[in-house]
Amino acid sequence: GAQALCDVGFAVRAGEIHAIVGENGAGKSTLIKILAGIHRMDSGEIIMDGHRVEIARPRDSHRAGFRFIHQEILMVPWFTVAENILLGNEPTRGAVGRIDANKMNSEAAAVLAKLGAELNPETPVSDLSVVQKQIVAVARSIATGGRVLVLDEATAPLSQREVEMLFAMLQHLKEQGFTMIYISHRLDEIFRLADRVTVLRDARYVGTFVTDETTPDELIRHMIGKDLKNRYPRVDTKPGSTILQVEGLTRRGAFEDIGFTLHEGEILGIAGLVGAGRTEILRSVFGADPVDSGRIKVHDREIRCNSPQKATQTGLCLVPEDRREQGLVL
Structure with a gap:
């Protein structure tokens, strides 16, 4: 049968924004699911900081330091920003272990400050815009020890103004040394944001390119295997009834x-x-x-x-x- 991913290999450098592009069916989603521990690979290896890591289930991916931001953001809408950021890791006090709300709000505020985000930790998530929810999701990833942030089509539901807000936050994270994998169909975003870009085609690795040393046309040619002008030749047709x-x-x-x-x-x-x-x-x-x-x-x-x-x-x-x-x- 057809292979969902075959002989794919690339390296992500610490502190860079590394983009992954390819047509639908190129293998991007399968790659993400392997990194997330949803799918198991048949062969190959994943190496972090020189050490091989085994990812057989989502908890292995989480333990390795991967965090994922998808188009559909999973939040508890009736919880506050702070409660969502520290969900499962709430600070407690006393012998009974009651949640320390003041400490939770201050810890959440400190994480948001790392992102350069001006959000009130006590605001209910249901009151936030889409991009603000994404910021909370990123903050949660950092608060839980995330080392590699994977963003999958993160700008798809955003307006242009919200895209600018997200990009400002990602640049702020990059300046602090965070590592990100950025998946998108929008090449203008790739060239604006990413340091390097890996191209997949037909479930295989094509190559990794420095964005400052390539062009959109060259990337498209690598993605489809030929010049774009030859892929959709103009056909003269006459409208029917x-x-x-x-x-x-x-x-x-x-x-x-x-x-x-x-x-x-x-x-x-x-x-x-x-x-x-x-x-x-x-x-x-x-x-x-x-x-x-x-x-x-x-x-x-x-x-x-x-x-x-x-x-x-x-x-x-x-x-x-x-x-x-x-x-x-x-």
Whole structure:
């Protein structure tokens, strides 16, 4: 059968930000799961500070010093920032071992100071933004003795402003000598943040490159095995018959008098700034949200999509922007 990872080897230097890139299916997720102790490797070895470490389960990974920050951040929302940072390692006092809240808050504040983060340790995590929760997750990793921080697509749920906040914190950590492995599809982030980058392709190691000595085009060529311009050659096509037609679609407070036509064999883009109504338009076309006026036609036949069920019966499908909250039943 196909191998999820084959003969992959690379070195991460202490105090560097080391990026790992590759297309979907290149082996990045498998590599992370091996480091995290979720998957066991069939052969090979992991060496830290010159000593071989055995990672057969998550506790082995934790003991070795790996800490992981994923897109989906696991927190106890009704706990405070300090309680989440020191969860399982709370300072206690007295013979009974009661939690020392004052000491816990001061210890959490000290960890946050290392990150250059201005967060109140007593704030409930449920009141935090996504990037602030990521900061708490990083603080927890440091507080529990993390030596290598692995960030997996950490910026995916963040706005540009939040990305800047995260990058400032990561640079602050790097200046203090922390080591990080950074996984991302966004090459602009790789070149801005990472010292070196390792490329995987088809579950195999391609090479490790100094970001200051390579270019995005060169990385893309290593990732796909050929020049990007040859991968998606331009094909001249003529649009077919009208598939979807939207006329005068209006939902008060969200969008007004929207109209567009989609033809067979065509990809139609809808662009606009955040808040312009892109998502709301598609949700209404799909019947997830009501409209005040307008018409929707599929194959020149007017339809009334007042529910997603009816929309799917006409052949419409929606892939939402938040796949976890809106697109999956878990």
